[in-house]
Amino acid sequence: MKFLDQAPRFLFFTGKGGVGKTSIACATAIQLADAGRQVLLVSTDPASNVGQVFGTAIGNRITAIAAVSNLAALEIDPQAAAQAYRDRIVGPVRGMLPETVVAGIEEQLSGACTTEIAAFDEFTALLTDSALTSDYDHIVFDTAPTGHTIRLLQLPGAWSGFLETGKGDASCLGPLAGLEKQRAQYKAAVEALADTQRTRLMLVARAQQATLREVAHTHKELASIGLSQQYLIVNGILPDSEAENDPLAAAIHEREQAALNAVPAVLQQLPCDYVPLKPFNLVGLPALRQLLSATPAQAQASIDPAVELDEPGLPELIDGIAKNGHGLVMLMGKGGVGKTTLAAAIAVELARRGLLVHLTTSDPAAHLSETLNGTIGSLNVSRIDPHTETERYRQHILETKGAKLDAQGRALLEEDLRSPCTEEIAVFQAFSQVIREAGKKFVVMDTAPTGHTLLLLDATGAYHREINRQMGSSGLHYTTPLMRLQDPELTKVLIVTLAETTPVLEAANLQADLNRAGIKPWAWIINNSIAATSVTSPLLRQRAMNELREINAVANQHARRYAVVPLLRHEPVGVERLLALTGENSRHSES
Missing domain, CATH: 3.40.50.300 (P-loop containing nucleotide triphosphate hydrolases)
Structure with missing residues (x-):
């Protein structure tokens, strides 16, 4: 090496x-x-x-x-x-x-x-x-x-x-x-x-x-x-x-x-x-x-029976999401677990059912247009540019809070505003405009703000708290973005992971973070599962066996409801393949 x-x-x-x-x-x-x-x-x-x-x-x-x-x-x-x-x-x-x-x-x-x-x-x-x-x-x-x-x-x-x-x-x-x-x-x-x-x-x-x-x-x-x-x-x-x-x-x-x-x-x-x-x-x-050895490892799975997995799939989750006819669907998880593909698949299936859907992302590498590779009626797609939103937010803070500072204070404020949390807060503010649409249609959000960012918004900022202070004694009805996310009737958070040890532990940490912000994840999605496929490769059959422990941990320890999505032979790119991913025959699919 x-x-x-x-x-x-x-x-x-x-x-x-x-x-x-x-x-x-x-x-x-x-x-x-x-x-x-x-x-x-x-x-x-x-x-x-x-x-x-x-x-x-x-x-x-x-x-x-x-x-x-x-x-x-x-x-x-x-x-x-x-x-x-x-x-x-x-x-x-x-x-x-x-x-x-x-x-x-x-x-x-x-x-x-x-x-x-x-x-x-x-x-x-x-x-x-x-x-x-x-x-x-x-x-x-x-x-x-x-x-x-x-x-x-x-x-x-x-x-x-x-x-x-x-x-x-x-x-x-x-x-x-x-x-x-x-x-x-x-x-x-x-x-x-x-x-x-x-x-x-x-x-x-x-x-x-x-x-x-x-x-x-x-x-x-x-x-x-x-x-x-x-x-x-x-x-x-x-x-x-x-x-x-x-x-x-x-x-x-x-x-x-x-x-x-x-x-x-x-x-x-x-x-x-x-x-x-x-x-x-x-x-x-x-x-x-x-x-790290150059000698090829021999798989021992050829003598083992194929894994017969009978777990809920994506169609069951989408049935539950579609019931209300509108709402916010947020996909969260670490990079590389397939959030963009799953967000697009859910949005396309909801639109296929005749429901109004707005699919939005802030992921610079999401390439939603490439994933969709087509259009479907009643589906609107947008992308929030993190760089643009962050610059807008920074300028606003510098023009308001920064206007009263001396040169040293302004320099420190500029350093403060270079942190990644600044970007998340700025993007969340842009998302907040989209979230309001969830009262009338489905908003499917790829790359949501982390639980930590939501806590910062609530506990140090002041939008949610300031509204509480201003409106609390007025008797007027009000709803802040965080309150929308905490409302299980309006918002369904889906945590995306893989059937591997570290991704499952990271997803569990994310869930704990969200719980502290008063947001209860609605479901988990285990993506790209070999155990949910039919394979003859000895190596892949052994890998499928290895996944069972992690799928069991999600089902019995972490998730209130969950779905297992198979690893597919072809990338789910394009409306037709995305629909195949969410259709009734999607599980055990090799399409």
Whole structure:
């Protein structure tokens, strides 16, 4: 593997949930340790399963892996780190400030930004404290800090006073209020990340066009802040041999090769490794030692019976959605799970039934027009441009709140408005215009705001709260956008995931986030399931068996209702194929 050639001291693996970065990080650590190097494996993934992979309890302490000489591991718990971080910031003001103010600070520190920064706070010593890590030749990190986190840590130093005086807006800067005393250590950590002699960053992807586009965005974001030593790892590629006698396997192989032939230009310049798909779960040392091996793994599923899956499909969910004749349907989930396709399929099927439908997206890579590739009566399609909406929102804030600030305050406000939360809030405001239509027609929304953004809007902003304050005693009827989202009669949130461990855990975290915002997801959709198909490929049959545990977890632990959508032989592009995806014969389909 190219990424292991002359490996530097720090190796970071980053990528979306479900692409296999934990497995590759673990396999890398084992390979380096087997070569006689002293290795520390560190996970900062909220859904970390490193302990499960090695079959031993690890936790937030350096633990020797007994079965692998020279290897130790550490699992940083981002949620625990975030809670300790919140306590450190909120503790001194509790009892001194009104409870409503304290609650607002806690809410501002409740989202993903705080978790990311708190996790960085935990492992920054591993990058800068030589005494702490002097025993190790390599430190392998499962989950690198995002470009967003690093940019925040590079911001000017006067955050605390800026936020305390109320000059900031609802954004990601709240979590930075407690960092002043550690700026030197953070600066050293960021320098270590940018040092190509010490650090190498691996971008882990799957052979899917949408995933590769997201990785290209990550590459540019990290390169722009100095993290230029990057390698691309494309994981889970179906071997040629599996495509010989199985039509579905052949179609998957063809799609993957097409994606690899169309790799974004910015990624083509990177050193690249390809890791073939394995038939087994990547748990335990024998499996991990095979992951990066050049020797093909033999599937053991040929002697097993085919999976007979009898689970609810998309048609049943659409029947429930259509009953009211109108409403807001929001599809949420991590990148690469198929939200755009499913949003288009649901919208097309509702329109086929003669219902008025507005399908809208804010995803720059959604390409809804390509997915639809046609028109159908009573369906209207729109796209909200995040860049345009964000610039409009920034200008509004600068012209109102910024007009009263001095030069330093205005500069800090401009930094505040560069955060990703600013974009989500701006896009949500644009979505709010569309949401009003849901009282008379169906509005199907692809790429909805996260639960964290909704909480910021409600708890720090002020639109929902200000309306409450102004209207609460007037006796007049009013409805805010958040209230519409919290109304189960009007809004149905569909969480989209895959039948794999990490995507299901991430979807469960998203559901908890939404619940805190008072929004109860209506259903889950498990997309691209092999278990819901008929396959003869031994490797795919084994993968189908592996999916059953995750489907069972969704059905029995997470979802009030759910649907399983099969992995299809052909991409569901065009109205006809989208209708086939949602029709009564859609399950077990190979169309």
